[in-house]
Amino acid sequence: MTQQKTRREQIYEVAGTLFSERGYHATSMRDLASHLGMQGGSLYAHISGKEELLVELVNQAAAQFDESLMPLREENLSPEEKLREAMGRHIDVVAHNLETATVFFHEWKHLSPEAYKKVTDWRDTIDGLYRDIVREGIEKGVFKPDLDVKMTAYLVLSAVNWTYTWYRPGGKLGARQIADQFADMLMSGLRK
Amino acid sequence: MTQQKTRREQIYEVAGTLFSERGYHATSMRDLASHLGMQGGSLYAHISGKEELLVELVNQAAAQFDESLMPLREENLSPEEKLREAMGRHIDVVAHNLETATVFFHEWKHLSPEAYKKVTDWRDTIDGLYRDIVREGIEKGVFKPDLDVKMTAYLVLSAVNWTYTWYRPGGKLGARQIADQFADMLMSGLRK
DNA sequence: CCTACCGATCGGTAGG
DNA sequence: CCTACCGATCGGTAGG
Structure with a gap:
């Protein structure tokens, strides 16, 4: 019952690999095509253009972060547990989506203005999530x-x-272990 | 007694701005030239090629970090003071060389193999510096x-x-204030 | 999905 | 530092 990947999905996958390794502008459509065993022009039977690839990869990464982190807002955890859990999920998304995460953090500046704004808005939302946890922790005295x-x-x-x-x-x-170590150090400090 | 900048230095400076904003591959030599009020081909009277610009900017950034951080190894400070001082100088270099630092962190993957290796070696050295401070702090019981x-x-x-x-x-x-806040939090932790 | 091609632009050079 | 140009390569399209 192995999931069958559409050609389109294969293209995104290889684009993720190449964009994360070399960067968006240093990857040509012909590079991409040759890694898929096809000619450059043939890509356009499956996708509309190069930027669509970047937009899709960035959106994939943002969606992974959102799906993982956003539900935390409603969960009934202490601020300390919530911060630890957010860090765990956050690093988990990075670790399990290294290529798209790398493209996300590195190449979003090359997006067109609309897609660019979506990313900066997203970043503000994530900032807000972490700030809210910290604020709650201060208010509750922990x-x-x-x-x-x-x-x-x-x-x-x-x-x-x-x-x-x-x-x-x-x-x-x-x-998760990385996140726990970071959280331990952040919570109680390095000093003996 | 304003320091007179050579044309070559002006080129590096504008390259730093453009490479940090748009990335190395998304900046053309004609872009660069037009920001300097000259024609694309004229750049080659002053520099040997595009990669030289990237190498120079990356080396500038690495040199700033080195000059600032390396002398710390010999200074007679407690591990805690040394860590705080390293963070202060480190962020200071970033803050006062934002463009070259951005190019350094973002574009070093596009260097030729030799220059590339120098950067990874440099990174290992900096890793070592911070690890030594931490190790010393543990050994001294702080x-x-x-x-x-x-x-x-x-x-x-x-x-x-x-x-x-x-x-x-x-x-x-x-x-320095940012570094101090970070150091405070790291030393004694977020928990009340 | 391929062949063949488009105009545009790239980094770089020659000659002045 | 400019003009004029080089070959190479770019993203993308037409027609099959």
Whole structure:
């Protein structure tokens, strides 16, 4: 019962690989086609153009983050548990979608204005999610009262986002373990 | 006594702006030339080719980091002070060289193999610097004994490197203040 | 999905 | 530093 991939999906997949390795502009449609065993012009029987590929990959990544993180807003967890869980899911999405995540973080500047705006809006939403968790933690007295909400959210986001630059599958630690270690250090600090 | 900039330096400067905004491959030599008020072919009277620009910008950024961070190894500071100081200098370099730092973090994959290797070696050196500080802190009993040195260094590096994505000059906080806030949170944790 | 082709643009050079 | 040009390659299309 192996899922049958449409040719279109195969194209997206190879585009994800190449765009993440070389970047969007350094990948030609002929490169892409040859990796799929076809001629450059044949791609256009399946897709409308190069930008469609970038838009699709970026949307795929954003959708993975959204599906994983957004439901957290409604869940009944303590702020500390919620922050830990958000970090776990966030790194999990990066780890299991390394190529699209890399394209997402690296190539979104090359999108057309409309798609570009969607990404900046999305980023604001994720910022908001983390800031809300921090704010709630302060209000409930579990986080330090003098934390700067924005800076705290940046610190957490740095940790989870930067993983795409160094995480490689097959390492000793899985995504959740990395997130737990980061969360432990962030919660209680490095100092003895 | 305003420093007189050579034409060559002006070219690097504009290349830094354009490469950081649009990316290396999305910037044409004619784009670059027109921003300098000259014709595309005229650039080659001053530089040898497009890649030289990328190599130079990446080297400039690496040199700034090195000059600022490397002397720290010899300084007689407690591990905590040393970590805080490293973060301060690191973010300071990013903040005062935003364009070259962005090119450095974003475009180094497009370097030729030799220049590429220099960057990965450099990155290992910086990793080593932060890991040594963490290790020293554990050995001297000022950091928690059960810290994972590698993960701890990744966490710190995430915070200082990721700044290039969100820091913009003119904000309320200067580089040192950002670093201090990050260091405070990392040292003593978010939990009350 | 291929062949053959389009106009545009690329990095770079020659000669002045 | 400009004019004029080079071969190569780009994204994309027509017709089959």
